[in-house]
Amino acid sequence: MSNDLSRRSFLQLGAVAAGALAVGQMLPPAVAQAAQDAGMVNTRGDGFIPSMCEMCVWRCGLIAKVRNGRVVKLDGNPEHPHSKGHLCVRGQSGLYNTYDPDRVLSPLIRVGRRGEGRFRKATWEEALDLTASNMLAIKQQYGPEAMVFSSTHNLSQVQFENLLYAYGSPNYGTQRSLCFNAMIVANLMTYGMEEPERIYDEQLEYIILTGRNLMEAVSTSETGDLSDAIARGAHVVYLDPRFTKTAAKASEWLPIRPGTDLAFHLALLNVIISENLYDRAFVERYTLGFEQLAEQVQSYTPEWAAPITEISADTIRRIARDFAAAAPHALAHNGWRTSNFVNSFQTQRAISVLNALVGNWNVTMRASAGESSGTLGTIPQPPYPRSSAQRLDRVPSRFPVVPLKLGVFQELRDNIITGQPYQAHGWFISRQNPVMSLPDRSKTLQAFEKMDFIATVDIIVNDTAWFSDVILPEASYLERYDPLLPVGDRVYIRQPVIEPQGEAKSALWIYKQLGERLGLGDYFQYEDEEDYIRQQLAPLGATLEEIRSRGYVDLPAHEESEETELAWNTPSGKIELYSDTLARVGFSGLPVWEEPPAPPAGQFYLLTGKVAQATQFGTQNNQMLHKYADEPRLWLNEGVAADRGLVDGDWVEVSSEVGTGHIRLLVTPAIRPDCVYLTPGYGHLSRGLTTAFGVGASDSALHVTYTDPVSGSQALTQTFVTVRKV
Numbered sequence: 135m136s137n138d139l140s141r142r143s144f145l146q147l148g149a150v151a152a153g154a155l156a157v158g159q160m161l162p163p164a165v166a167q168a169a170q171d172a173g174m175v176n177t178r179g180d181g182f183i184p185s186m187c188e189m190c191v192w193r194c195g196l197i198a199k200v201r202n203g204r205v206v207k208l209d210g211n212p213e214h215p216h217s218k219g220h221l222c223v224r225g226q227s228g229l230y231n232t233y234d235p236d237r238v239l240s241p242l243i244r245v246g247r248r249g250e251g252r253f254r255k256a257t258w259e260e261a262l263d264l265t266a267s268n269m270l271a272i273k274q275q276y277g278p279e280a281m282v283f284s285s286t287h288n289l290s291q292v293q294f295e296n297l298l299y300a301y302g303s304p305n306y307g308t309q310r311s312l313c314f315n316a317m318i319v320a321n322l323m324t325y326g327m328e329e330p331e332r333i334y335d336e337q338l339e340y341i342i343l344t345g346r347n348l349m350e351a352v353s354t355s356e357t358g359d360l361s362d363a364i365a366r367g368a369h370v371v372y373l374d375p376r377f378t379k380t381a382a383k384a385s386e387w388l389p390i391r392p393g394t395d396l397a398f399h400l401a402l403l404n405v406i407i408s409e410n411l412y413d414r415a416f417v418e419r420y421t422l423g424f425e426q427l428a429e430q431v432q433s434y435t436p437e438w439a440a441p442i443t444e445i446s447a448d449t450i451r452r453i454a455r456d457f458a459a460a461a462p463h464a465l466a467h468n469g470w471r472t473s474n475f476v477n478s479f480q481t482q483r484a485i486s487v488l489n490a491l492v493g494n495w496n497v498t499m500r501a502s503a504g505e506s507s508g509t510l511g512t513i514p515q516p517p518y519p520r521s522s523a524q525r526l527d528r529v530p531s532r533f534p535v536v537p538l539k540l541g542v543f544q545e546l547r548d549n550i551i552t553g554q555p556y557q558a559h560g561w562f563i564s565r566q567n568p569v570m571s572l573p574d575r576s577k578t579l580q581a582f583e584k585m586d587f588i589a590t591v592d593i594i595v596n597d598t599a600w601f602s603d604v605i606l607p608e609a610s611y612l613e614r615y616d617p618l619l620p621v622g623d624r625v626y627i628r629q630p631v632i633e634p635q636g637e638a639k640s641a642l643w644i645y646k647q648l649g650e651r652l653g654l655g656d657y658f659q660y661e662d663e664e665d666y667i668r669q670q671l672a673p674l675g676a677t678l679e680e681i682r683s684r685g686y687v688d689l690p691a692h693e694e695s696e697e698t699e700l701a702w703n704t705p706s707g708k709i710e711l712y713s714d715t716l717a718r719v720g721f722s723g724l725p726v727w728e729e730p731p732a733p734p735a736g737q738f739y740l741l742t743g744k745v746a747q748a749t750q751f752g753t754q755n756n757q758m759l760h761k762y763a764d765e766p767r768l769w770l771n772e773g774v775a776a777d778r779g780l781v782d783g784d785w786v787e788v789s790s791e792v793g794t795g796h797i798r799l800l801v802t803p804a805i806r807p808d809c810v811y812l813t814p815g816y817g818h819l820s821r822g823l824t825t826a827f828g829v830g831a832s833d834s835a836l837h838v839t840y841t842d843p844v845s846g847s848q849a850l851t852q853t854f855v856t857v858r859k860v
């Protein structure tokens with residue numbers, strides 16, 4: 135895809151499409167209502183049906199246009215706060231996932247060797263019985279802890295968790311330690327909350343983005359908010375060793391040396407404190423540990439940081455002063471995938487502390503209203519059995535400040551291999567592709583070899599399903615119900631806009647069926663998906679029909695609380711610049727410089743980072759996205775390429791200490807000379823992905839496993855590689 139088209143596509147096409155519908159067919163703003171009035175909504179036939187996207191975790195509101203029982207178009211729903219009428223390019227292409235010729239449309243049972251990819255079709259009865267009998271045998275022989283469960287953020291995850299807690303296993307692997315553990319744990323330690331909400335209002339003047347590539351790693355509403363802020367003249371400082379599309383939109387791009395964002399932010403703290411630029415009243419009233427912080431950052435001058443970060447002391451000092459001058463209308467963005475180096479937790483702490491110093495609380499940051507399900511009805515269930523076994527990832531004994539629900543997935547995988555502190559025997563995986571998303575792919579395959587049984591719930595034979603014993607086909611997000619999603623003062627529905635193809639079933643159905651076969655039926659007290667949603671809606675007095683036709687119903691208005699004294703859910707009730715919780719378990723209570731490792735001479739930092747036309751490791755087989763995606767290549771700085779006699783398009787071998795890949799070069803000025811960048815998500819192992827197989831190389835095969843000792847996040851930029859022409 136040309137840069138030109140990709141830039142245009144993900145926001146503007148959505149806006150144009152929604153606008154065209156508004157004029158032509160009286161859809162927005164009261165889309166569903168107008169469509170219903172016009173007799174166009176028929177939730178199981180032709181018409182325009184409101185639902186939610188699931189091409190990534192952002193869950194934008196969509197309107198599906200259905201003709202003759204087929205989805206023909208997907209547009210953004212203006213009545214949903216996550217989309218505000220827009221779908222990104224992945225969202226608009228979502229129907230190609232649903233109509234992927236490689237969809238798994240009946241349960242499959244492996245017949246060949248693992249990894250050979252030979253499966254036979256089975257009935258649901260047989261596949262579920264086989265899965266349940268293996269899970270029961272493992273439980274009986276080795277205890278429930280011998281069964282690993284893993285899944286990535288999705289709406290039915292609540293019932294996935296129900297299944298695993300009812301079964302009694304403590305071993306839950308999620309994407310979080312590969313994604314945002316550093317950010318979440320830092321915010322918990324500083325503010326007592328996972329991720330404060332960011333406010334992009336008219337007055338926002340100054341934004342520092344640390345590797346948050348919002349123009350490509352898209353969250354439609356926030357990407358739009360940033361674009362609007364830029365259009366209004368906000369100053370954006372963007373730190374990234376790579377010139378991304380966000381760099382192109384920013385006021386200034388600072389190609390920082392990887393792993394040294396911590397030094398940059400420590401120096402900002404130094405200037406803001408030493409020059410008295412912080413918000414004294416806010417700091418005195420609402421924070422804890424300022425004196426210790428001031429002493430701690432005394433030596434972290436811009437002159438100290440300059441050679442480390444390769445950003446001049448003048449630039450650092452200017453940014454510190456301008457940021458503080460703009461405050462409180464200033465925001466240092468934590469980022470999202472903050473798993474880069476073993477010092478990423480400290481980087482995140484420094485960013486969180488920086489925001490607190492300039493007093494931007496309730497101006498550019500606030501407590502997240504969250505997606506609370508508090509007012510929805512719950513499904514009755516008995517209490518969970520107690521699990522006495524320790525977790526394989528040794529949370530919390532080895533990772534005392536990592537919340538159990540985050541876990542440390544790569545550590546869990548490594549301890550499946552070592553068999554310490556005990557051996558796991560089974561793995562149940564849903565909506566996740568750990569063969570691709572965990573670092574050091576050969577280790578993940580080694581862990582699979584230790585398994586007596588692996589089952590995967592997916593819509594295609596992804597790389598993980600390829601190595602599984604049973605594949606349970608889920609209905610796609612356009613074919614099924616999921617539990618409701620409350621956002622703000624409404625609750626939104628994902629509903630089937632077409633009938634499931636083949637024999638695909640919703641996760642709500644699959645987990646209930648398995649639960650019953652495992653003797654855990656009491657934990658799944660819903661007749662079917664519609665009954666599940668009716669139980670959720672009961673306290674609201676809303677009907678299923680109502681929410682299906684409008685796409686949402688209102689939550690009861692809660693009384694505006696009186697202005698109260700600010701308080702944070704930390705042990706002290708204040709924003710903790712100094713954290714005693716950290717100090718008590720042997721970590722630094724203050725942000726502290728930790729030198730990250732650097733590549734030896736002749737090697738490069740291996741960067742990863744999202745592209746606008748793909749989500750993680752699950753959309754590369756989408757035929758539409760495939761058609762317009764850039765060919766994945768290895769970016770190499772043009773000066774370095776010239777020195778080595780390499781030219782654009784050359785095939786190279788890229789190798790780390792754990793893996794090797796072959797890929798064509800993109801020779802570009804848009805990357806630091808000491809870095810290479812490889813598009814993630816390619817180099818698939820599954821031949822069941824006929825569109826994606828054979829394209830690109832896998833960075834996961836190259837990534838070495840390094841874990842941040844505080845937050846447990848995987849250090850994805852800490853892999854060093856050699857590049858040679860082949």
Ligand SMILES: Nc1nc2c(c(=O)[nH]1)N[C@H]1C(S)=C(S)[C@@H](COP(=O)(O)OP(=O)(O)OC[C@H]3O[C@@H](n4cnc5c(=O)[nH]c(N)nc54)[C@H](O)[C@@H]3O)O[C@H]1N2
Nearest residue numbers: 345346347351352373392393470471743744746748749750
């Ligand atoms: N299109 C699209 N959008 C997505 C996703 C997707 O897969 N596709 N995934 C969603 C998810 S789950 C997430 S977590 C977010 C992730 O969104 P982001 O947090 O923006 O993360 P990435 O795109 O993974 O990486 C961002 C940048 O970090 C840079 N980088 C690498 N190492 C360093 C370093 O040491 N310092 C600095 N300053 N920069 C560094 C990389 O060059 C890259 O450009 O995107 C979300 N949105």
Ligand SMILES: Nc1nc2c(c(=O)[nH]1)N[C@H]1C(S)=C(S)[C@@H](COP(=O)(O)OP(=O)(O)OC[C@H]3O[C@@H](n4cnc5c(=O)[nH]c(N)nc54)[C@H](O)[C@@H]3O)O[C@H]1N2
Nearest residue numbers: 286309312313565566567571591592596608750751752814
């Ligand atoms: N090298 C490298 N590694 C990374 C990252 C990186 O940038 N580079 N990013 C990290 C980040 S930020 C994250 S969040 C993780 C993400 O990695 P994972 O947590 O593994 O998630 P995905 O790759 O999105 O895998 C989603 C799976 O769900 C399947 N799927 C799609 N729709 C459905 C459905 O309706 N039902 C079911 N049951 N399955 C469905 C897809 O086919 C795919 O197999 O990866 C991390 N690992």
Ligand code: SF4
Nearest residue numbers: 187190193194222225
């Ligand atoms: S950001 Fe794009 S892919 Fe993600 S939910 Fe929204 S439209 Fe779908």
Ligand SMILES: [Mo]
Nearest residue numbers: 312313314471
């Ligand atoms: Mo992520």
